[in-house]
Amino acid sequence: MYRTRPEVGAHERSHTEAFFRKIKFWNEMQQSQLGGAVDGLSNNEENGKSKSEANDNSAEAGSTVSVKGKKDPPPVFVMPDGMSYLHVNRNGLIFGCSTDKNISPCTVIELLSRIAKVFKDYCGTLSEEAIRKNFILCYELLDEMIDYGYPQLTRTETLKPFVYNEPIVVQAVPNTGKMINPKTASANAVHKPVIGSVNAKGRAVNQNQKNEIFVDILERLNVIFNNNGYVVNSTIDGCIQMKSYLAGNPELRLALNEDLVIGKANAPTNSYGRVVLDDVSFHDCVNLTEFEHGRTLSFYPPDGEFVVLNYRVTGEYRTPFRIFPSVDETGPRTFEVTVMIRADMEQTHFGANVIVELPLPQCTTSATCSLMSSKNVNGPAAEYMSSEKKVLWTMKKFPGQTEQTLKVKVTLDKACTSQIRREIGPVNMNFEIPMFNVSNLNVRYLRIAENMPGYSPYRWVRYVTQSYSYVCRM
Amino acid sequence: MPSINLPGKNDGGHDSRFFTTQKKGEMHELKMELHSTDRNTKVDAVKKVIASMTVGKDVSSLFTDVLNCVQTGNIELKKLVYLYLINYSKSQPELALLAVNTFVKDASDPNPLIRALAVRTMGCIRVEKITEYLCDPLSRALRDEDPYVRKTAAVCVAKLYDLAPALVQERGFLEILHDLISDSNPSVVANGVAALSEIAETSGKDVMKISASVLQKLLAALNECTEWGQVFILDSLAKYAPADAREAEGIIERVTPRLQHANSAVVMSAVKVILSYMELMGSANTDTIRNLTRKLAPPLVTLLNSEPEIQYVALRNINLIVQKRPSILENEIRVFFCKYNDPIYVKMEKLEIIIKLVSEKNIDQVLLELKEYATEVDVDFVRKSVSAIGRCAVKLERAAERCIGVLLELIQTKVNYVVQESVIVIKDIFRRYPNRYESIIATLCDNLDTLDEPQAKASMIWIIGEYAERIDNADELLDNFLETFEEEDPSVQLQLLTATVKCFLKNPEDTQDMVQRVLDLATEESDNPDLRDRGFIYWRLLSTDPEAAKLVVLGDKPVIEDDTFKLEPNLLNTLIGQIATLSSIYHKPPEAFVVRASGRGVMHLGVGGDDMGEDDEEDYEDDEGIEQEDPVDLLDMGGMGINDNGAGDDLFGSSTPQAEQAVRFVKVCSEEKSGGIDVLAAYHQVNGNVLMELEFQNKSCSVPVSNLAIQLNKNAFGLSPVNQQIICNPPVQVGSSGTATVQLVANRSMLAPVQPGPASPQVQVAIKNMATSQVFYFAANFNIDAMFSSGGQMDRNAFIETWKNIDDGKEIYSTVSDLPSTDIDGIQAKFELYNIFFIARRQGMDGQEVVYFSMKTMTGMDFLAELTFKAGVNACKICLKTENTSYGHLVKNAIENLLRF
Secondary structure (H helix, E strand, O other), X not given: OOOOOHHHHOOHHHHHHHXXXXXXXXXXXXXXXXXXXXXXXXXXXXXXXXXXXXOOOOOOOOOOOOOOOOOOOOOEEEOOOOOEEEEEEEOOEEEEEEEOOOOOHHHHHHHHHHHHHHHHHHHOOOOHHHHHHOHHHHHHHHHHHEEOXXXXXXXXXXXXXXXXXXXXXXXXXXXXXXXXXXXXOOOOOOOOOOOOOOOOOOOOOOOOOOOEEEEEEEEEEEEEEOOOOOEEEEEEEEEEEEEEEOOOOOOEEEEEOOOOEEOHHHOOOOOOOOOEEOEEEEOOOOEOOOHHHHOEEEEOOOOEEEEEEEEEEEOOOOOOEEEEEEEEEOOOOEEEEEEEEEEOOOOOOEEEEEEEEEEOOOOEEEEEEEEEEOOOOEOOEXXXXXXXXXXXXXEEEEEOOOEEEEEEEXXXXXXXXXXXXXXXXXXXXXXXXXXXXXXXXXXXXXXEOOOOOOOOOEEEEEEEEEEEEEEEOO | OOOOOOXXXXXXXXXXXXXXXXXXXXXXXXXXXXXXXXXXXXXXXXXXXXXXXXOOOOOHHHHHHHHHOOOOOOHHHHHHXXXXXXXXXXXXXXXXXXXXXXXXXXXXXXXXXXXXXXHHHHHHOOOOOHHHHHHHHHHHHHOOOOHHHHXXXXXXXXXXXXHOHHHHHHOOHHHHHHHHOOOOOHHHHHHHHHHHXXXXXXXXXXXXXXXXXXXXXXHHHHHHOOHHHHHXXXXXXXXXXXXXXXXXHHHHHHHHHHXXXXXXXXXXXHHHHHHHHHHHHOOOOHHHHHHHHHHHHHHHHHHOOOOHHHHHHHHHHHHHHHHHOHHHHOOOHXXXXXXXXXXXXXXXXXXXXXXXXOOOOOHHHHHHHHHHHOOOOOHHHHHHHHHHHHHHHHHOHHHHHHHHHHHHHHHHOOOHHHHHHHHHHHHHHHHHOXXXXXXXXXXXXXXXXXXXXXXXXXXXXXXXXXXXXXXOOHHHHHHHHHOOHHHOOHHHHHHHHHHHHHHHHXXXXXXXXXXXXXXXXXXXXXXXXXXXXHHHHHHHHHHHOHHHHHHHHOOOOOOOOOOOOOOOHXXXXXXXXXXXXXXXXXXXXXXXXXXXXXXXXXXXOOHHHOOOOOXXXXXXXXXXXXXXXXXXXXXXXXXXXXXHHHHHHHHHOOOOOOOOOOOOOEXXXXXXXXXXXXXXXXXXXXXXXXEEEEEEEXXXXXXXXXXXXXXXOOEOOOEEEOOOEXXXXXXXXXXXXXXXXXXXXXXXXXXXXXXXXXXXXXXXXXXXXXXXXXXXXXXXEOOHHHHEOOOOOOOHHHHHHXXXXXXXXXXXXXXXXXXXXXXXXXXXXXXXXXXXXXEEEEEOHHHEEEEEEEEEEOOOOEEEEXXXXXXXXXXXXXXXXXXXXXXXXXXXXXXXXXXXX
């Protein structure tokens, strides 16, 4: 398994080089970015070398791979010399691995993701700087996580007794807008290392550690509307995610909706109002003995961020926003696009950081935007970006039970044909709705299993709904 | 303590004195700090050393100084020193040997962490010398009270096996690993299983030995062990063949809960086990299978909600699964619809699966999607979407018209690459449904100017030629293309030639000149042999018998199907067994890309599965290419192979019979085929290894035969050479002969696809003479007795049980007469030499004597034989029973031969 043998030891460096050359080649569109990446690359090679000597060619890339994820190389590829390369991209860093055997790619990719997660847990943030500053720590972690290519301890909490280095905290870089991996990046991500009261040395690192636990019920929506505003395809991709800073690691009990149904086939005919999940998968640590009857999970929370359960819902559900587009030809070379968006959720909820993108034809010469919004909308703005030929419409806050309308007058440099009309759209919407979830999956309670008087941790339970792919076709 | 000089240490000092005075100062400073009495200074100094090491600076000169720091009770410092040591133990093992005493001492440290570190680091020093020091601490560590030490020791056994396999067996470490499977600690279990499966894979031996009790242990461990351990256990289970459907069902029941695991690797491996066992259960248990099919869908779909990297791996696997068992995901097509922000590599894979799942039920939905994709930004994705629409049309007759409608709509967009791609698929639609949709030709002809890619042009020209009688100005259109004939791509030229000839046959009056011109161009101007040959054929056809030409050129073409990217069934079955490995990502059998590790070359490059037509010879040529590319590797492996042999001798020396099996050479290749070398071959078994003996008789090859490379094609026994290189020492001069031995291993992946009927004893061999670069091929029949394993002795009761359970219809009879001897004791002794084991002997009626034997191949096939002798008759009746009926006749022949000699 992905480990080095002395016979090929001399090639290790060339593996790292070969890998980056291939990755760069895939990114041939990004000629201009390459200059900037060289800096990071040399650094990668150095890091890569050291890491590969630690059994696994894990290296970090300084270059942020292309903007929209276009032309990303596939995460697994083989070179003519029989060497396979696997990598994952987390926060713009590439964690890679090479092997010449027929290994299980899922194992490697899970392991690489786990390494990224453990690095993040230990360093507080996952960035090039954090890793550079903490590489002795990362080195030590890698040695504990992989031995001779076999995954060993890969959970933050099990690693703790064996890791002696302490993290050097790096200032968190402000999130650059789009989250690279919405599944692991929580919105108010707590940027502090998990090394709490106990670490390997047995001495308290941070006495003022708060006794707290964060629970996020995160739902990501995939919705496609057709041009009449009807839903064509929709799924919810949800998870319950936790980050525990509890002292003593007590057993927790998490109760979900009592009438929860798992599996469409198991849903009773009269399941109206009940939460029906298509499929659920649980974290290793979760004890399911009471799940079948009481819909209660019990577990000892591992340290650091972890996903208690993932779930999936398909089919009909009430979408929080509905999009109604229309196009009117107003002249031979001009037309007007109207996008009306209606927030269908309760008045008390609101969409935050709403971004709506409307691509326009390549032959657009000018476009002027006008907005019609209700009063309590915060900071609406719409702007035509001529370089990208699209309109960007942003709202800080989009309250429930309101309607927003965008009108764009477009002028073309040639007569409008049906083909040009096809270039309008699709409307892509990005948003986050705090304290709201679409599936109605609820945390009934979160308790400490044993009675521990005087032990009252802070419990932060949050519901967040995010758009993952929220698109209206024109 | 081994005394080893530090190579390069002094030289390094010299160099640095001249070049980097500054660095020396830095090193000196570090040295001082390392010897400081203050603990914190020391810790910081070691950290600095590691820092320099990490960025690639050579800090080996500080080795002894850092090593000194290890004498400390401070764990933090000690761990740092070990960080440094573990690095150098991998890159500069000679240096690390200096620290061996420290390791041995630390291996009995009271702190388990230190004990584990010592064992771990020692295992990373890949020098033979280390083994004498490693064994005792390792043996202790395997039984350590602390699980952390035990788990580290388990991995260390795998490390040691790589270095000295014989030693591992001698010290009984494999047995201890087996015990670790039922350890109380999950990590220990995981590493024990991991080490065993790795050893099984690299050695090609069944060290896992899954018996009923081991199986129970593994299944019990499945619940207890870490997620990674679960992956290893599941992968081992997938390799195990359950005895019957009930056992398979039982295992599946235990495995099914793993489908809900959060770790996708566990899920994938569980899917693999279930799919492999479903295969074994056959069609008898339709209910169970239907039930399982239903259970498999949700976890597979859930994988598509993971990170894109996992999605990609899942999709490549699903691609195989939907080909094998379409029913699993037939109702889930919507989850494969592309999301707006999927990475392109995910979108491309989803498209493939959409096409595989499309049916009359969902075609309308799919078409809407595909039409939408065709307006996206990424050109490759758009092209693939357009092509997908065409493939839907080819696949679903009743939806073809709707698909064509969408394609026409897309052609109207006049986007260059959309039009070209459409033309390419429309050609396929015409081939699938001849004479049905010609009405759209006019639209296509309107877009001739847009075509600039060879494939699109060739397709369009084919359409014009095929339907020349319906296109008024077909000759004009072709004429336009002819103007640039010489600049065109060969594929376009060929199509143009054919299309012009078709046009001429349909409308001879107007196109006489044109056909003459194109034939001239093809036969006289072109230097492309294909084009010239086709030109001459048409020319002769047309000049001798135009009517016959019509029949040939305008004949009905076979109807095509959509088989793009569809894998041939044999390859698909192989790949289903490889789910959750890299094989399933590349859709190639493992031997097609795992070059280095196994030392085996590439065989049967089943790329994409569409090269079914390739004959064996071409395969061999592929092999040669790879061998040439990497001769160094070949040599490397050679060295290792020899070591392995030596080790094997020691180990099995005592347990194997003293007398040797007879070697019977057969001439397999004559000098005409091989450039002057006669080759004789024979197979036999020595010390548990299957050997192929080759004799080279150099008849007329002027270059002495010394260095050869060998490659076997897939065969019924799964045999392949351990080492591809053959060295004849001394070199075989003209007129003399020399021998060489090739060790073979049986390997599942080298098994030729199972054909119905008796298995062929043929083993196809390619040998390349490195000196002359000549490759020659021959077949050498294998005698199956060379792979009877020494573990084939069956218990008497088990024998009776097995004998009863095998259906009488699976018996094979034969009679051998003119035996050289009917001395049963002698035969029994001879048979034992060949690992044919005596079970029992009884007196039958009429002075008959019946003897029972059992044998088992290294690949695990059991054979039972009953030999009947009659006093005074120089003959013997053989009755052979086995479940592996296709190999029965081979075993029967083997027994006959043994009796005769």
